[in-house]
Amino acid sequence: MASSLSTKPFSTDALSAFASLNSDLRSLSPGYLRLSLRPRLPKRLQIQAAGSTYGNHFRVTTYGESHGGGVGCVIDGCPPRIPLSEADMQVDLDRRRPGQSRITTPRKETDTCKIFSGVSEGLTTGTPIHVFVPNTDQRGNDYSEMSLAYRPSHADATYDMKYGVRSVQGGGRSSARETIGRVASGAVAKKILKDFSGTEILAYVSQVHKVVLPEDVIDHDTLMLHQIESNIVRCPDPEYAEKMIAAIDAVRVRGDSVGGVVTCIVRNCPRGLGSPVFDKLEAELAKAVMSLPATKGFQFGSGFAGTFLTGSEHNDEFYIDEHGRTRTRTNRSGGIQGGISNGEIINMRIAFKPTSTIGKKQHTVTRDKKETELIARGRHDPCVVPRAVPMVEAVVALVLVDQLMAQYAQCNLFPVNSDLQEPMVPVLEPEEVPF
Numbered sequence: 001m002a003s004s005l006s007t008k009p010f011s012t013d014a015l016s017a018f019a020s021l022n023s024d025l026r027s028l029s030p031g032y033l034r035l036s037l038r039p040r041l042p043k044r045l046q047i048q049a050a051g052s053t054y055g056n057h058f059r060v061t062t063y064g065e066s067h068g069g070g071v072g073c074v075i076d077g078c079p080p081r082i083p084l085s086e087a088d089m090q091v092d093l094d095r096r097r098p099g100q101s102r103i104t105t106p107r108k109e110t111d112t113c114k115i116f117s118g119v120s121e122g123l124t125t126g127t128p129i130h131v132f133v134p135n136t137d138q139r140g141n142d143y144s145e146m147s148l149a150y151r152p153s154h155a156d157a158t159y160d161m162k163y164g165v166r167s168v169q170g171g172g173r174s175s176a177r178e179t180i181g182r183v184a185s186g187a188v189a190k191k192i193l194k195d196f197s198g199t200e201i202l203a204y205v206s207q208v209h210k211v212v213l214p215e216d217v218i219d220h221d222t223l224m225l226h227q228i229e230s231n232i233v234r235c236p237d238p239e240y241a242e243k244m245i246a247a248i249d250a251v252r253v254r255g256d257s258v259g260g261v262v263t264c265i266v267r268n269c270p271r272g273l274g275s276p277v278f279d280k281l282e283a284e285l286a287k288a289v290m291s292l293p294a295t296k297g298f299q300f301g302s303g304f305a306g307t308f309l310t311g312s313e314h315n316d317e318f319y320i321d322e323h324g325r326t327r328t329r330t331n332r333s334g335g336i337q338g339g340i341s342n343g344e345i346i347n348m349r350i351a352f353k354p355t356s357t358i359g360k361k362q363h364t365v366t367r368d369k370k371e372t373e374l375i376a377r378g379r380h381d382p383c384v385v386p387r388a389v390p391m392v393e394a395v396v397a398l399v400l401v402d403q404l405m406a407q408y409a410q411c412n413l414f415p416v417n418s419d420l421q422e423p424m425v426p427v428l429e430p431e432e433v434p435f
Contacts, residue, residue, distance in 0.1 A: 052173075054288065057405035058189060060398060062181030064135075067169035072132040073181030075188060077405070078118065080126030082192065089113050089131065089187040095390040096183045098379075101232035103248045104387055107379040108137045113184055131184045135177070149366045149374045153356040160367065176293045176384065179391045186394020189401040196426045198268045199400065203392040204228045205235045205385045206349065207261035208244035209251075213237055220265045220345050234389045252382035255359025259294070259352050260385035264392050266335065266346035266400065271422055272411060273341040273403040280339025281403060282348075288395040289350045294384050297351030301334025350392055352384050 053061040057077050064071030090113060097111040098104055111133050118129030147168040150156040155174035159166040166172055193199035202223055206213040217237050227236040233248070235241040244260075251258050274281025286298045306314055309332075316328035316337075328344055335346035357380045364374045381387060404424075412424045 054291075054395075054398060055402040057409070058192075058398065058402045060182070060185040062178055062185075064133075064178065064181070065167050065169075065172045066135070066175035066177040067167070068135060070132055070134040071177055071180045072113075072130070073185045075118065075129040075131070075185045078124050078126065078129055078188060079192065080124055082124040082188075082195070083122055084115075084119050084124050084129075084188065084191070085122060086113050086115055088191055089184045092183050092187045092190075092390045092394065093133070093180065095229070096179065096387055098381075098387070101386075103232055103245060103252065103382060105379045105381045109135070111180060113180075129188070131181070133180050133184070147367075149364050149372050151357055151374065151376050152362050152364055153353075174293065176381075176387070176391075179292065179394075182292075182398070183390055183394045186390075186397045189397035190393070192401050193397060193404065196404065197270045197424075199270070200267045201264065201393045201396050201400075202228065202267075203262050203264040203389045203396075205233055205244060205260060205389065206263040208233065208235075208383060208385060209247045209258035209260065211240060211243045211247050212261075213240045218263075220267075220347065223265070228389070232386060234386050248383045257355035257358050257380075257382045259296075259354040260383060262350045262352065262385055262388050262392050264289075264348050264350065264396055266396065269335060269341050269343065269346055269400065270404060270407070270424060271341055271343040272407050273400065274336065274339045275406075276339055280336075281341055281399075282334070282336050282339065284399045284403065285346075285348060285396060288399045289348070289392055292350075292388065292391050292395060294352045294355065294388075295350055296353045298348065300336065300346070300348040302332040303349065306332060348396075350388075352388055355380050355382065355384055 052063065053059060055077070059076040060073055061076075062071070062073045093111045093113055094100075098107040098109055113131050113133050116130040116132060118125055118127050150160075155171060156166065159172070159174065190201055193201070202225060204218070204223075206215075206218075213235060217240070223236060228234050230236070231238065231241040231245070233241050233244045235244055247258060274284070282300050285300065289295060290298055302309070302314065314332050316330045316333050318326055319329055321327045325343070328342065331344045331347070333342070333344070334348065335341060335344040357376045359375060359377075361373050361375050363371070365371050408424050411421070416423050
């Protein structure tokens, strides 16, 4: 009976009846007896907000829109007593900001961040950290046509389909400006990982349109940040960087765009991160990077190329290194086996589509369902991958620090099995830890 009743349409008359009954019973009950009959709403009417928060232990919520007052994030669960300032975040925010070269959007923003809470006298307090970045170069009038017509392959139409309303200027939450909150919080996560386990996260552009950097050109054991940052496209090989820049320039002057691939590696990742089945480490990484704007594909380890190998060709054989640690001679697994990190270099590749908003005439439809043509205005990247590099690093860091805290809580609460496990201890010497 309860099941059949719960499927009936919600009735306001029924709600009124419950309220009246509740009031009558209150007036009849003695002072020492209080009855409370509150109508329960059917479960299908209960709404849980979702989509702007990531993480369980290190929890990040981003907020703001492209042409609103500003954007930012709230970081909850950050360990206390970590030295932190705006400068720690600003380095990566500067790498992400618009207007940094001719192959990025010409929008001029300094993206200067401000910490409003969670840090006292230069140390994290363990309470929520609020980071804010103001928008200073908005041009809402550039989007007047887009208020009527949908940009092809953009989120305009689907936001209307989902919400029945949308922020027209700049694409609202679908704008890459939302990633400022991720990059700021990711900088904090990278700092924790570096201080705790010496973990390094480096991303670089490995493909722009048809210019593909061969996999054997870059040595992931010795790759350094300054190599990546040595040119405006963020490809660590100078020869291929020039080819990539030329490819972007060629479409930029025509009002068109191209896509590309970002490769990301993680060195010195603690062993044991990730969980079986639904929370495998590569699954969490895929979710995080695929939540970035314009992403269309994800591979880790051997990826799709591994399907051309046999098992004997693909397997990573084990050996014991000079320090007595179990290692693999090859790394086609990409540093993750069974959904759990094995201590080898984690490597992944993320495909980004060509920027949707272009300066060419395209066929589309209006919000009132009439076919039309549109030449989109506004300032946009001819290729998103150069600025996507710090975004990828940030979300990978958010995954790893959340998994690190989960592993520490579950598997290092009591003494570890020293025959099989490595203790999780910070790389900082005790006298270096601030108190």
